[in-house]
Amino acid sequence: MGQGWKKYREKIIGLGENSSHKSYYPELQDKIEELETSKKNLQTILDSTSDSIVIHDVDGKILLLNNQAKLFYNIYDDFSKYTVFDLSSKSQDLDQLYQIWEGVLQSKGRTLEWLARPIGLDYEIPVQVSLNRCNWYGETVIVAVVRDFSERKKYENELIRARKKAEESDSLKSAFLANLSHEIRTPMNAIVGFSTLLKDEGLTAEKRDNYVDIIQSSSNHLLSIINDIIEISKIDTNQVVPHFKPVKLNALLSEIFQIFSMSSGETGIKLELCKPAMTSELDIITDEVKLRQILINLLTNAFKFTEKGKIEFGYEIRDKLRFYVKDTGIGISEKYHHVVFERFRQIENDISINKGGSGLGLAISKAYVEMLGGKIHLESAENAGSKFWFTIPLKINPASKDISGIPEEALKFEQKKAKILVAEDEDTNFFLLSEILRKHDYEVLRASNGKVALDILSGNQNIDLVLMDIKMPVMDGFKSFNLIKKLYPKLPVIAQTAYTLAEEEDRILTAGFNGYIAKPVNKEKLLKAIAPFLKRNN
Amino acid sequence: MTAEIDFFHLDLRKFLAPEFVFGENARFQAASYCKKLGGRKVFLVTDAGLLKTRWVNEIESGLNDQKIEFDVYSKVSPNPRESEVMAGAEEYRRSNCNIILALGGGSVIDCAKGIGIVISNHGDIKQFEGVDNIARPMPPLVCIPTTSGASADVSQFAIINNKEKGYKMAIISKAVVPDISLIDPVVLTTMDDFLTSCTGMDALCHAFEAYVSNASSSVTDLFALKAIKLLNENLVLCLNDPLNIQTRGKVMLASLYAGLAFSNASLGCVHAMAHSLGGYLDLPHGECNAILLPHVVNYNFDAAIEKYSHIAHEIGWPGNSQISAREFLFEYLQNLKKELRIFSTLGKLGVTDEIILHLAEKAIDDPCNATNPRPPEKKDLEDIYHAAL
Structure with missing residues (x-):
């Protein structure tokens, strides 16, 4: 039996739970529903984004984190106990953060790069943070959108590096091309010009030979320029690496001396090689090819820019090996000192252009010196000659027989490399001195009297010190000393004599001897007496 | 009457x-x-008849004075149809209104409520049939009732005619209570006698049914009984002196009381059967009620003897055994109809046995039955219809 009305009974006497009698604006109701929907959507969006979103109250306390923020900051417990300061790396300036925070509270929204720190973890993560003030359920809050910049930072740095490198190589390439075109033009002009002249039918044999010579020398010049350019290009692209091997230094220098003695003969410029006085060959570890090239470059330059006088090269031993090439040439004005070693830079001056060259010799030399672990320097002034000197580390070949066992200190130049001339007529006396000195690696030369001493000195200016006996045949010590002081005023001369009279000693010192030791010779006293002079001279 | 007075019901009642x-x-x-x-643009719902009165012009000029825009919707027939509701809602949206002003009788106000429901809740008005089915409040609704009977201007009811299925849907919800009702007896002066009679009988019916409703409360009883007394004293006078504001005012007040009573206590079989009848034959609601009421009282009497006795006392039953309260009430209602010049019976209106089957079929599902003092069966409704032929 149908009684459809029955279902209504409860509702009629009910309180009307499903509806409100009060009218609202439908627009308002629409807005309420829109808000509810957008709130749900907002939560979905917040949790879907791969950025961390953190909502802080004005004091920085966390009010809300999206899922990504929980993961990123490692927060799985009650987040309300953390503040924005807990989320920042300790290396960040918290005063700065405070200032930024105050700014954002005054509606100055900001986007900045920052270092974040996950809670309880000991590392920092580069991030980009956008901070904005807004209203969240009636409360003023700051919304932080945090983007992990680790990967981006990495790429950015790589990009910066790559760009820098590209820019460098680009400018190098440009300079290389500019230099190439400039430098090869001169010899090429000569080659092209003179080969054209060779076609001249009325050419004399003499002229033709002359032209051929010019073409040949220009060709050689061109070749050397190209070699230099290739070499500096290789240096710039890190394709040149040193090959360290044992090198017999004195032999190497002698060989170079031989090479340049030819130039010396042709130009009339005197060439001198100065090596420290040593009884043995110095066997060191370095790159022989590069060292040779450095010295050849410097010597080539010296010959190029020296018209008269002499060129001196050699080395000294200090805590490092110190090589030098010194000329009496035109010199280099101080204002150019800072550019002479620069790549693709040449002092625009007539002589350098006339003398040709790629202008890369010094750049290559500098690169090589640095590759070998040293530095190159210039001492020069206009019309006062130049002295290029460079250092490389002093590494004794461990396999070296002659020097092994000598204490590191003994390798110091003043105790073992000096050349000492002993003027002594008595064989036993000389033998004793010679034994002591040689044992301490001094080079010893003997003169049997004062006259012989003068002869030896005139033929060997590398002598660093003279030990002069007083009582000798032919020419005694006083006479010989007086002549030496006239000829070589800076050469230290120490008297050694068996005279022990106070009167004798006074006379020796009055004469101007640099020192005095009494016979029989005491080893310690001898070494102590000579050391200051050798040190001072070098 | 001592038993009822002694026992005070404390069941929850809103x-x-x-x-x-x-x-x-x-x-x-x-x-x-x-x-x-907050009205920006008013959707003024009224009907063709009222457009001829000065009330509409008065309201329009009032709105103009307040510089409020308005749009007039008057395609509302007696027993408003779902299509009129939907068309009204369409026009409301199109003219971008945000408040509804209803000037009219029950049909106009119910149609306005229907439009409001659709505006806020979307969908079709048919979806909201029944009790407490409206989730979203409708736009602000201001009512000016022009009849003294329907009381739609204060009730939780909206009755919309489902033409397709041939019955009137009852929509009962707090959501359809207007925001403000401007109850002015002056506007009753343009009603003709028949309308006065029908709507007056509707009000009386509201009071009767609310009073005997099994969902009634002390508060609704107060209004119901007072409404019956006022109608008894004043309704017939309106026919003799239609422009008398005093009697019109009392009948208007009676209608308001009856409205407050039935809105909260709900109704009974008269309305259930009238909704079906009026929907099917498109008859004036008040006329249907007037015809059905005596027979339903007869049917219900034994289930609410005390309540009916109170009513009888209120309208002059001597209370002696010469005539029972049931007989007194039946005769009173039949005589009142005649005095109000309502002479129809269902038979005269074209109702047949066959039609009764359909009417009962629809009527039995009406929510108004739920509060009838005697729980009706379909057969009971058929019998009542037959009695009213």
């Missing part, structure tokens, strides 16, 4: 009433209330 302004020229408050409720 009492819901809109804000209303009762009195002469209350209608002039319409524009200012629209403004107070």
Whole structure:
């Protein structure tokens, strides 16, 4: 039996739970529903984004984190106990953060790069943070959108590096091309010009030979320029690496001396090689090819820019090996000192252009010196000659027989490399001195009297010190000393004599001897007496 | 009557009433209330008959004075149809209104409620049939009732005619209570006698059914009984002196009381059967009620002897054994119809046995049955229809 009305009974006497009698604006109701929907959507969006979103109250306390923020900051417990300061790396300036925070509270929204720190973890993560003030359920809050910049930072740095490198190589390439075109033009002009002249039918044999010579020398010049350019290009692209091997230094220098003695003969410029006085060959570890090239470059330059006088090269031993090439040439004005070693830079001056060259010799030399672990320097002034000197580390070949066992200190130049001339007529006396000195690696030369001493000195200016006996045949010590002081005023001369009279000693010192030791010779006293002079001279 | 008085029901009962302004020229408050409720553009719902009265013009000029735009919708027939509701909602949206002002009788106000429901809740008005099915409040609704009977201006009811299925849908919800009702007896003066009679009988019916409703409360009883007394004393007088504001005012007040009573206590079989009947034959609601009421009282009497006895006392039953309260009430109602010049019976209106089957079929599902003092079966309704032929 149908009684459809029955279902209504409860509702009629009910309180009307499903509806409100009060009218609202439908627009308002629409807005309420829109808000509810957008709130749900907002939560979905917040949790879907791969950025961390953190909502802080004005004091920085966390009010809300999206899922990504929980993961990123490692927060799985009650987040309300953390503040924005807990989320920042300790290396960040918290005063700065405070200032930024105050700014954002005054509606100055900001986007900045920052270092974040996950809670309880000991590392920092580069991030980009956008901070904005807004209203969240009636409360003023700051919304932080945090983007992990680790990967981006990495790429950015790589990009910066790559760009820098590209820019460098680009400018190098440009300079290389500019230099190439400039430098090869001169010899090429000569080659092209003179080969054209060779076609001249009325050419004399003499002229033709002359032209051929010019073409040949220009060709050689061109070749050397190209070699230099290739070499500096290789240096710039890190394709040149040193090959360290044992090198017999004195032999190497002698060989170079031989090479340049030819130039010396042709130009009339005197060439001198100065090596420290040593009884043995110095066997060191370095790159022989590069060292040779450095010295050849410097010597080539010296010959190029020296018209008269002499060129001196050699080395000294200090805590490092110190090589030098010194000329009496035109010199280099101080204002150019800072550019002479620069790549693709040449002092625009007539002589350098006339003398040709790629202008890369010094750049290559500098690169090589640095590759070998040293530095190159210039001492020069206009019309006062130049002295290029460079250092490389002093590494004794461990396999070296002659020097092994000598204490590191003994390798110091003043105790073992000096050349000492002993003027002594008595064989036993000389033998004793010679034994002591040689044992301490001094080079010893003997003169049997004062006259012989003068002869030896005139033929060997590398002598660093003279030990002069007083009582000798032919020419005694006083006479010989007086002549030496006239000829070589800076050469230290120490008297050694068996005279022990106070009167004798006074006379020796009055004469101007640099020192005095009494016979029989005491080893310690001898070494102590000579050391200051050798040190001072070098 | 001692038993009822001694036992005081404390079951939960809500009492819901809109804000209303009762009195002469209350209608002039319409524009200012629209403004107070945030009205930007008013959707004025009325009907063709009222367009001929001065009430519409008065309201329009009031709105113009308040500089409130409006759109007039008057395609409302008696027993308003779902299609009129949907068309109204369409026009409301199209003209971008945000408040509804209903000027009219039950049909106009119910149609306005229907439009409001659809505006806020979307969908079809048919979806909201039944009790407490409206989730979203409708736009602000201001009512000016022009009849003294339907009381749609204070009730939780909206009755819409489902033409397709041939019955009137009852929509009962707090959501359809207007925001403000401007109850002005002056506007009753344009009613003709038949309309006065029918709507008056509707009000009486509301009071009777609310009073005997099994969902009635002390508060609704108060209003119901007072409404019956006022109608008994004043309704017939309106026919003799239609322009008398005093009697019109009392009948208007009676209608308001009856409305407050039935809105909260609900109704009974008279309305269930009238909804079906009026829907099927498109008859005036008050006329249907007037015809059915005596027979339903007869049917219900034994289930609510005390309540009916109170009513009988209120309208002059001597209370002696010469005539029972049932007989007194039946005769009173039949005589009142005649005095109100309502002479129809269902038979005269074209109802047949066959039609009764259909009417009962629909009527039995009406929510109004739920509060009838005697729980009806379909057969009971058929019998009542037969009795009213």
